[in-house]
Amino acid sequence: MTVIRTVDLSKQFGKVNALNKVNMEVKEGEVYGFIGPNGAGKSTTIRILLGMLNPSGGQAEVLGMDAKKDAVAIHRRLAYVPGDVNLWPNLTGGEVIDLLMSFHGVKNKGRKDELIQAFQFDPSKKCRTYSKGNRQKVALIAAFAIEPDLYIFDEPTSGLDPLMERTFQKYVKEARNQGKSILLSSHILSEVEQLCDRVGIIRDGEMIETGTLEDLRHLTRTNLYVETSRPIDNLETWEGVHDVEKRQSGVSFQVDTERMETVMAELGAFGIKKIESAPPTLEDLFMRHYEGSGGGDR
Incomplete structure (x- = not known):
């Protein structure tokens, strides 16, 4: 089953051609690495998949539904973690995690407590006191506690130390083993290499290579x-x-x-x-x- 599919996806901002006929396919139960430098078009693609932007041309489907028209239904079945998480400053980290879980109707306290311990996170502090890394932990704990069908990660380990990066990788592998699908946009190439079943490389708004790591070795x-x-x-x-x-x-x-x-x-x-x-x-x-x-x- 195809979980994410784009066909000739294009996006213009005025005269700037941010995406030019991007074709991408993420299959059920795989980790798909989406890589490229800043400005390549990764975040624009992800925002279209999340229904946050309208494409200028082409199609984007997520979980078999139209990314824009069916955004509400899609969001019930996915978890999204951006590279810079903004939180409610007067709530504690634990309260935010509970709130995010409640949006999905999930109340699995045992799973939440396991993740809080694994990520070495203090949920009792107000979010305004958290470092960037701790803000990322709030979003990651909530995402893995929800256990959705699809995870979309856009530079998710930004601000985390190497030990927490390994914890993140552990839970990504666990999700894949459970048949979940993951779209991972990352600048940490070793992370992509360890986790991803297939890789798509985007440059200047165009997909230039797609395949397994072994498929792409001939280019190295x-x-x-x-x-x-x-x-x-x-x-x-x-x-x-x-x-x-x-x-x-x-x-x-x-x-x-x-x-x-x-x-x-x-x-x-x-x-x-x-x-x-x-x-x-x-x-x-x-x-x-x-x-x-x-x-x-x-």
């Missing part, structure tokens, strides 16, 4: 360090080789994945004494796509 370069019996001549001119850096005992460089077999065969002629390989990461992929690109806030 593998990092190699090699020591050889004889010096390697003109390595920087070899096809598929990049960023050559000579070191005291050897040389480090990057190789396009599709050229790996050829480069390894050519290296053999120089008498390999030592070789170290680091697999391509999502960050490598991300940086290659965004070399030299920019964007405004949208």
Whole structure:
């Protein structure tokens, strides 16, 4: 079942083309990573999915319903956590969590208490006293306590320390194992790499790549360090080789994945004494796509 689907989704703000025919599909029971730099169009897409913005063109469906016309019904079945949570300043964190849960008709005190302990959160303080990280915890605790069909996270761990990031990841994995669906927009690429079943990369309002991490590996370069019996001549001119850096005992460089077999065969002629390989990461992929690109806030 498809939980989120956009077809040629477009949005203009005056003369600014924020989204240009964005096609995206999130399936039931998967974690979909939605990545891109600031200004790429991630938040605009999410606001349309939440019914907060009208698209200029195309379609957006959430849980089989029209994102704008059926926004109320959709919100009963989803939890949304933005990257900067605003709370009622005179309520305590616990009162806000209870209020958010009540919007969904949920009164699971045991689940709420478990999450409060897991996120090491003090629910007795007024929200005006909370740091950014604690405000994020309020929204995350409420979201996981609600246990909806769909989670939409837009930079959800902004302000959290690494230990709390791991707690967040634990509950995302638990939700996926329960068949829930998650749309995760994040700048923390290691988080996306650990959690996501599929990834969509957006740049300048356009989706430029979609697939599993393995599907996208062909676009990355593998990092190699090699020591050889004889010096390697003109390595920087070899096809598929990049960023050559000579070191005291050897040389480090990057190789396009599709050229790996050829480069390894050519290296053999120089008498390999030592070789170290680091697999391509999502960050490598991300940086290659965004070399030299920019964007405004949208």
